Amino acid sequence: MTTRRLAILTGLVLAGTILTACTGGGAPGPSSSQGSVTPTADAGATTAPGGDELTCESMISEGTVAALTDAGWTAEPREFRVGGVELSQGLLCFWADFSVPSDHGQMYGWSLVSTADAERAQAGLEEEGWRSEEDAQGVYVTEDPQFAMSTDEDGYGMTYLFGDGWVKVADTKQGLLLIEGLS
DSSP states (O other), rough: HHHHHHHEEEEEEEEHHHHHTTOOOOOOOOOHHHHHHEEEETOEEEETSOOOOHHHHHHOHHHHHHHHHTTOOEEEEEEEEEEEEEESSSSEEEOTTTOOOOOOOOOOOOOOOEEEEEEEHHHHOOOOOOOEEETTTTEEEEOOGGGOOOOOSSSSOSSEEEEEEEEESSSSTTGGGGSSSOO
C-alpha cells in the first residue's frame, strides 16, 4: 500500500471519528418499517434484507477486503449515528491496524432507515453544515470540503447516500462505490 493511500486512509478514519463525536445526541432510534436487520452471534455481523449475512467483510468488495487485510488491517464495528439518529438496524465498520496507536483507517457503513429517521438524520447533518444533493441514486449528504480531513478527486469528503429505506456511508463519495449489493 502506498504512502499516499495510507495518508488518505488516516484522514478518513479521523474524519469518521470526528463525525461520530459530533453527531451524538438524544434522538430516538429508528422505527423502520422497511424490514429488519437482526444481529448475529458474531460482533459486527447482521442479517441483511434477503437473508444474507452482513459483516464488515461482506459489506465491501473482495478486492478492498484483500487490500486492507494485506496491509495488516482488521475491522471493528462502531456505533452508527447519523445527524443525531442512532441506526441500530445496520453496521458501521472501521478498518485499521488496531495493534498500533494510529489514526490511519477507513470507514464503511450500511443500515436500514425509515423515511422519518432519514429525514431527521439529513436535517441534523445539514444543521451542522453538511451539503445535500439529489440524483437518480438518492440523496447524497456530504461534509463541507473545507472541513474534510480528506476528499476524493471530485472534492467530496465523508458522504452519506440515502436511498429508499437505507443509507450508506463512506469516507468519500467515491468510497460508497465499494459498498456492494446493499441498495
